[in-house]
Amino acid sequence: MIKHRKLITSLLLLFSLLPSLLPADELSRVDIAQLxxxxxxxNALIIDIRTPQEWAASGLIPQSYPLTFFDAEGRYDLDRWLAKLDKLRSTPDQAVVLVCKSGNRSAKAGQLLTQTQQMKNIYHLQNGIVGWVTAGNPVARNCPNQLACR
Structure with missing residues (x-):
């Protein structure tokens, strides 16, 4: 009887600690149909994290928002980027789909958001804009004043 009580107490303690031992929300990869x-x-927010040069070269997924995450040297200012993202989101838990050229940078940015910021409902598009265009989907042109669209 005492052994059972100790076992039950130990299991209850383990289960009470389990949520704190689990990782933060994980980043989910989505395909085009899921996006x-x-x-x-x-009403997911689609955020294109590429650079202005990349937007001008290949365009953007329609209804997406350009918001560069990494600069040309791979640096980022997370606080500044999050402040801009917050202005675009309709609610704090609105789903966000990150897009880059091939899916690598969006995965890295998404992992930062889910692991260090514990953000929920964060996704990234597998194969990025390249996959989107290769599948024959339309793009909207984004031509910053200093760049000419190609």
Missing amino acids: IDLRDRQ
């Missing part, structure tokens, strides 16, 4: 579904059904 469209998130955008259309859940």
Whole structure:
């Protein structure tokens, strides 16, 4: 009886600590169909984290917002970027889909958001804008004043 009580007490303690031992929300990778579904059904915010030069060269996914995450040297200012993101989000838990050229930078940025900021509902588009364009999907042109669209 005493052994059972100790076992039950130990299990209860373990289960009470379990949530704090679990990792923060994980970044989810989405394909094109899932991105469209998130955008259309859940009002997900699509954020293109590439550079202005990249936006001008290949365009943007329609209804997405350009918000560079990494500069040309791979540096980022997380606080500044998050402040800009907060202005775009309709609610703090609005789903966000990150887009880059191939999916590598968006995965890195998304991991920073989910692991260091404990943000929920963060996704990244696998194969990035390259996959979007290769699949024959439309792009919107974003031509900053200093750059000419190609």
